[in-house]
Amino acid sequence: MPLITNLNNLLKGLLCLIVFALQNHTGAQVVIGTPNLGFSQACASDSFNSFNTTFVFSPESSLQSSNQFIIELSDASGDFTNATTVYTSSAGSITQSPATLNFDIPETTAGEDYKIRIVSTAPAATSTPSMSFAAYYKLQDSPFTINNLVSTGAYCTGGSYLLSIDNPGTGNNDSPLNYPSLTFNWYKETSATTSVFVANGPTLTVSEEGTYFVETNYGTCTSNSFSNRVTISEVSISGQADATIVSSLGNPYCPEQGLTTLSTIGGLSYQWFKDGVEIENATNQSYQTNESGEFSVQVDLGDCSASGSIELVSELFESEINVNETNQLFEGETLTIEITTTAANPEFTWYYNDEIIPGASQNTYDATEFGDYEVVITETSGCNASIMYQFTIQEGVDPFPDVDKIPNIISPNGDFTNDTWTLPLKYTTGTNTEVVILNEQGKVVFQTMDYQNNWPIDDLNLSAINQVYYYIITTTDGKTKKGSITLIK
Known part of the structure; x- marks a missing residue:
């Protein structure tokens, strides 16, 4: 019994020590x-x-x-x-x-x-x-554009001009308006290096001459999120201001990048002109084009107006190819294709049936095979643009086949099949046979003593789906053949 009692007392003591330690740790503070x-x-x-x-x-x-x-x-x-x-x-x-x-x-x-x-x-x-x-x-931390990147604006005396952040703007403009949580501070320049705060918001109504810009509001943190400068001028009643015009792709511009957008100052209405001629329906603040020329604009500002012009230059090079889209070649013959171009440092890539032709890198190529061809001219400096030509070479058709009868139907559609009125050999070149073709009114439209199986030579401007002509063939011995020819449109 004493041994059991001692063990119980020992266990009780250990338990108290554990509880005390836990209580001490639980009550610890830092x-x-x-x-x-x-x-x-x-x-x-x-x-x-x-x-x-x-x-x-x-x-x-x-x-x-x-x-x-x-x-x-x-x-x-x-x-x-x-x-x-x-x-x-x-x-x-x-x-x-x-x-x-x-x-x-x-x-x-x-x-x-x-x-x-x-x-x-x-x-x-x-x-x-x-x-x-x-x-x-700084959700947006790069320069952005206002006023469509146009560097000027004008208002009539007593009026105002609205400046706004572009969204999306031109080119790669990262408009801060894409981030709704951002706010903006507008400033007016007081010198080349100083400015004063004017107002905040995504737009600014200006009624005082000066140069303005806007920054994204990042407080005392420095940032690259700022706009271009715009100089605003006041125009007297019935006066006229200069309307600056800018090209979104620059000037000269590369049309390979797509249409360039011409933009001018804000106003009530607009009319664009090209080389002095009014452009129909071109009545917005911006106008898109891929052409060269003198573009001008007339802007109605209300009680006054503005006008301006830009000599727009396209850097797209010129080129020509000396073959048609569809060509004929007889077995054993060679067709020489030649490219002339004004491209700077041009490269030429030739294709045959969609496969690159190895070693073909000059502006000429001698083709001997029937099939589909393509050549791409690339300007490697300046605009870095490309022009492509596609053409087909088909097996040639004998211009003087040995036919038995005079045909009364032809279809001159350029497919090299039944395109011309092909006569038996006894009436063609070298036989001194007279061939006369008349229209429905009896007027002679074709006459020869040396027929080459090549009528109709010119575009007949067919006015009917099936237009009828008449022929008279007279041989050297005075015999004649008469009949009709139907041209299927």
């Missing part, structure tokens, strides 16, 4: 110092978003193995009521003081008075907030 910022401003973008803070805590022994450290970000005014968690450590990973943590900021961050604080979970504790700092996530 103090977290104010976080020190490793930056002065948090100016983030898609290419950079990493910031650090260092803090101390004590005692280290009070941290439980499940503890996590959390970084909370206030709102733009420094309020933590709806704090955002921007970092959470893994359980038990941070055990020594001081500690340095890295975090990034949300894309919605925009303001001058953000703060962070450090929170621990086991034991629970919260630091005092850090110093205030500016923080912006």
Whole structure:
């Protein structure tokens, strides 16, 4: 019995020690110092978003193995009521003081008075907030355009001119209007290097002469998100201002990139002209073209007007090929194809039945095979444009086949089948036979003593689906053949 009693007392003592130890650990506390910022401003973008803070805590022994450290970000005014968690450590990973943590900021961050604080979970504790700092996530950080990149604008005395951010704008313009959370500040230049704030918003109504531009509002963070400059002038009543015209693809421009857009200053109505001739239905602020020439515009500003012009130059080179789309070649013959071009440093690529012809890289090629051909001329400097020609070579048709009868139907459609009126050999060239063809009104449209099986030589401008002609064939011995010829359209 004494032995059992001693064992019971020992167990009770051990149990008390364990409870005491647990109570002591559960009641442990930690103090977290104010976080020190490793930056002065948090100016983030898609290419950079990493910031650090260092803090101390004590005692280290009070941290439980499940503890996590959390970084909370206030709102733009420094309020933590709806704090955002921007970092959470893994359980038990941070055990020594001081500690340095890295975090990034949300894309919605925009303001001058953000703060962070450090929170621990086991034991629970919260630091005092850090110093205030500016923080912006720069969703758009590249130059953008206003006024369609037109560098001027004008308003009539007593009126105004509207400047607006382009969306989408020309070329590769990355309009900040694509990001709804962004705000904008407009400025007016006061010198070549200084300016004053005018207003905010995506547009600006100008009623004072000067040069204006707009920047995306990223506070004290530097940014490349700014617009081109636009100089606004005032025009007297019934006066006329200069209307600047810009080409979206530049001038000279490369039509290989598509149509270039000509844009001018804003107004009430517009009329575009090419080489002094009014362009029908060209009555918008912009006009698209792939041509060269002098383009001008007349802009109605209300009580005054504006006009301007641009000598637009296309850099597309000129070229010609010396064969038709469809050609005939007899067995054993050669057809020489030649390209003439004004392209700078041209390259020539030849194809036969969709396969590159090895070694064919000059502006000429001697073809001996029937099939489909293609040649691509590429200008390797300047515009870097290409022009392609396609043509077919078919087996030649004997112009003087040995036929038995005079045909009364032909179909001159260029397919090399029944295209011409082909007579028996006893009436063709060398037989001194007279061939006369008359239209329905009896007028002679063709007459020869040396028929080459080549009528109709010219375009007959057929007005009917099946047009009828009449022929008279007279041989050297005075014999005649008469009949009709139906041309199927």
